[in-house]
Amino acid sequence: MTSLGVKDTKTKKAARFSAGGLAVAVLSIVTLFFVMRFPDVAIEYMQRGLGLCVRVVIPSLFPFMVVSELIVRSGAASYFAKPLGVFSQRLFGVRGEGATAFLLGIICGFPIGTRAAVSLYRRREISFEELQRLVCFSNNPSSAFVISAVGVTLFGCREFGVVLYFITVLTSVLVGVGQNILCRPREKAQEFSSLQKEEKETEERGISIFSGAVNSAALSMLSVSAFVVFFSTFTGTVGELVSYTGLDESFSALLFSFFELTSGAASAACVRPLSVAILITAFAVGWSGLSVHFQVISICEGLGLSLGRYFFSKLLQGVLNALFVWIYFLLFGNTLDFEVQSVSAFLNFSNEPTIIGATVGISFFLSLITCVFAKKNN
Secondary structure (H helix, E strand, O other): OHHHHHHHHHHHHHHHHHHHHHHHHHHHHHHHHHHHHOHHHHHHHHHHHHHHHHHHHHHHHHHHHHHHHHHHHOOHHHHOHHHHHHHHHHHOOOOHHHHHHHHHHHHHOOOHHHHHHHHHHHOOOOOHHHHHHHHHHOOOOOHHHHHHHHHHHHOOOHHHHHHHHHHHHHHHHHHHHHHHHHOOOOOOOOOOOHHHHHHHHHHOOOHHHHHHHHHHHHHHHHHHHHHHHHHHHHHHHHHHHHHHHOOOHHHHHHHHHHHOHHHHHHHHOOOOOHHHHHHHHHHHHHHOOHHHHHHHHHHOOOOOOOHHHHHHHHHHHHHHHHHHHHHHHHHHHHHOOOOOOOHHHHHOOOOOOOHHHHHHHHHHHHHHHHHHHHHHHO
16 A cells, blocks of 8 residues: 555656656757747847846846855844844744845845845754745845836836835735745744754854855856846747737737746836736736746755745736736826836846946956866865
């Protein structure tokens, strides 16, 4: 009887694996077709993705990645545990250390919240169930992207960007609260002894904390950049194909939003009427796109988290975002003035290099080289 149950379980796992492998195979073939059909477009968008990484992604994310890693490795999260734990335990079923990951996520943008949560879990400061919950609602776009890029650059209305950002924060909180109410923990929250924490702290002291944080952030930044370049190429070639099909603008915007947030928001701005454009943009910001989701998956690789639970949470957040924005515009829509910009203006957002951007970019590549040599020496 027991052996039969084991066989059934293995069969189900093999079926899930086969389905997942088939999906990846189909995606690979489709991507290869797009790249071969539109090679010039693929090269153009790959260059655009690399430029986006150097000019925008690395300067805006790498410093926050280092700082968040320093906060976790230095044990600073424990200092915020008591004040944050008062509300995080009741709202999310997560101890105060985990609430630090949520705050870093809504301030710094994705995938900082997920990185912080995984680091806390590896340091035995939060349990597996707490990690699962945090990953589902701590992965949000930064205020700079939503307010400046989407609100100001795309729609010409800073107030809309502010409203959309705070609605996104609200929906992420609701998703976290919903998990606490509906999802009973499968394990009892672990209590780690002071001896365990002391042993972990003695492993990293002083300058080793800083060097470890920089090297870890550099490797994660390389992974993030790889996904940005790939999906920039993919959505560019898909867009070229869609332009031949004559599909409705709303459907095209939703399609791009499914894959990548930047392309989805830029495409949504072209949709008319404006109310539809706003709703699609709100959904895109809540859902965040497969590009971001694969970044999260790469950070959580090997931990055994439920990806179905994560994807459902992000889909729910996208729907809630659109719903709350719709309610807001029913009540206060007449108070906002829009001046929708062209897509090219959005794609050229932060296009000019800056001293800060160049400095951060150089720091990232130097830390990456240091990390590679350190691995070879080990």
